[in-house]
Amino acid sequence: MLNTPSAVAVVDGGRPDDRRTPDASAAYWTVLGGPAVPRPTLTMGGFKHLLVPVLAAACLSDRPWRIANAPRIEDRRLLTAMLRHLGATVDDDGHRVAVDASGLGGSRIPAHWSAGIHGGVYLLPTVLAKRGEVASGRHGGCAIGAGTQGSRPLSHVAAVLERFGAVCEVDAEGFRARAPRNGLRGARIDLADFAEREPRAGTPTGPHYSGATKTALLAAATARGTTVLDNPYPKPDALELARVLGEAGARIEVSRRRITVEGLGGPLGGADVTLPSDLMEVVTFIAWAVHLRRELDLLLERPDVVRSGLAPELECLAAMGVPLSWEGPLLRIRPPERLRGTDVLAASHHVYSDAGPLFALMLLGADGPSRLTDGVWENRFGYAEGLRGMGAVLDRAGNELRITPGPLKPSPDPLEAGDLRAAATLLLAALGTGAPHRLHGVSHLARGYEDLPAKLTALGAHIDVPKGTGETA
DSSP states (O other), rough: OOOOOOSSSSOOOOOOOOOOOOOOTEEEEEOOOOOOOOSSSSEOOOOOOHHHHHHHHGGGGGGOEESSSSOHHHHHHHHHHHHHTOOOOOEEEEOOEEEEEETOOEEEOHHHTTTTTTTTHHHHHHHHHSSEEEOOOOOSSOOOSSGGOOOOOOOHHHHHHHHHHHHEEETTEEEEEETTTTOOOOOEEEEGGGGGTTTTTTEESSSSHHHHHHHHHHHHHHHHEEEESSOOOOOOOHHHHHHHHHHOEEEEESSSSSSEEEEEEEOOEEEEEEBOOOOOHHHHHHHHHHHHTTTTEEEOHHHHHHHHHHHHHHHHHHHHTOOOEEETTTTEEEOSSSSSOOOEEETTTTTTTTGGGHHHHTTTTTTSSSEEEESSSSSTTTTTHHHHHTOEEEEEEEEEEEEEEOOOOOOOSSSOOOOOHHHHHHHHHHHTTTSSSEEEOOGGGGGTSHHHHHHHTTTTEEEOOOOSSSSSO
């Protein structure tokens, strides 16, 4: 019998002397599916893609920020470590993170922390605004970018900050920036300049679009003068960030095509933030239920934000025939009687790119061929080889994946995941084969899922996490 741990990625408070970073090459789990659990209910963790910029935004204030429903993930541990190193006071009780950045006096983010996650990039505009300068090493995360070995981009962050008057340098060693003597100044920025036109839909998309929008919002909040952001990234991780900045005292007007920020020219006030449930964790467990043909109820925080934020995903799921019902904070998922083949477009105004791999897995069980197009990340198909090892028929042409339905079988080889969503997709796929699999690269999961082994165990799976394999605990 495999061991079933109770938790993963439990936050330890992020001590400044803690130099641990994810080690995907060393970490592996052994996973095996189990029998169905009658009417299970899972509580979803908080929204990672909002937690990261909100923690950074706390640096813009001289009063405490309290962030509830903060997910216990690697990004939280490392970001709070960075904040402490910079001089902020951080109180982390497990569920809520309180940040007081009034004493923040540092401006350099050590490379051994910035390399561990991508989210540290959002400290660059806020520390620059607070201290007048900032420096960091390279920023890590999933290797899905276009740089060397899939490195994540920083040039767009520099380009946005230069619009506010900063002088920036980006090279192989990292990032450095200095603000004008009188601080950052407002700017007019068309964020479509940091995007590409998606050929099928004609809307802005691409790997720089989201980060450019969030960087601009964070820089604008305490800048001198007015900032106008045309064609902003439309997802809730950006729009909710604008709302949080407004609640902390920034003067912000948001419409579909424009965000206007009247810069305070000084620090923000305090904020009490409750994060909605993580949209991608919700999609992950919908994929679990669809792939394994199981019932599942998900307990959500701020379900209105989840439902509106996942509108493109929900539209695709409806086209596929997946029965979903919303009852207050509960999302009820039932296995479809017939899963229909569907074309899925992952782009900034459509389905999240993060959700694409999970849709590919679900569509292997459809009644006809499907097509998945990713208009954001060119290297988001790292899961395809592992699925092919389990018998999937997947044909890639550029940024398009053609999916021929068919059952999965046990893989003769260990599964290898090079990024977060590939690891989640291969894990769910393995659970449906009826055989144990060794899955490498699962330390990526610690950056995006709270207590994932415990949640899967509650659903009947067996997850063996060997000690001493590089997992954070």
